[in-house]
Amino acid sequence: xxxxxxxxxxxxxxxxxxxxxxxxxxxxxxxxxxTCDEVMKLFDEADVVAGPxxxxxxxxxxxxxIARENIVSVxxxxxxxxxxxxxxxxxxxxxxxxxxxGGRIGADNHAIFVGELGLxxxxxxxxxxxxxx
Numbered sequence: 001x002x003x004x005x006x007x008x009x010x011x012x013x014x015x016x017x018x019x020x021x022x023x024x025x026x027x028x029x030x031x032x033x034x035t036c037d038e039v040m041k042l043f044d045e046a047d048v049v050a051g052p053x054x055x056x057x058x059x060x061x062x063x064x065x066i067a068r069e070n071i072v073s074v075x076x077x078x079x080x081x082x083x084x085x086x087x088x089x090x091x092x093x094x095x096x097x098x099x100x101x102g103g104r105i106g107a108d109n110h111a112i113f114v115g116e117l118g119l120x121x122x123x124x125x126x127x128x129x130x131x132x133x
Contacts, residue, residue: 009023
């Protein structure tokens with residue numbers, strides 16, 4: 001990174017804010033001359049806490065995403081299997097799990113209305129027949 005400390009345009013936060021366009025141009029020019037790997041290596045050497053911005057192609061190959069199961073394959077009624085976001089955050093004792101991608105609209109109505117909400121079979125059938133459900 002160019003030595004900006006001695007540049008009067010960037011000597012303090014107020015000056016940097018006043019000259020933000022020029023500062024952005026200097027920083028962008030520096031980044032454009034390097035690959036992401038080169039920048040990350042330099043940042044690591046300087047103990048800068050930073051990480052690259054990943055696209056989905058990078059994410060599905062990233063060792064940390066894989067280790068944390070941030071992208072998981074789950075069953076889907078229409079497509080067989082789909083990849084989607086896993087549980088975040090993932091806790092050690094209660095990590096959670098994505099079991100499926102969801103179902104068709106209304107597929108769980110009986111389980112919810114009768115099983116969870118306590119409607120009788122007759123009430124459920126009546127509401128279904130009336131088009132309420």
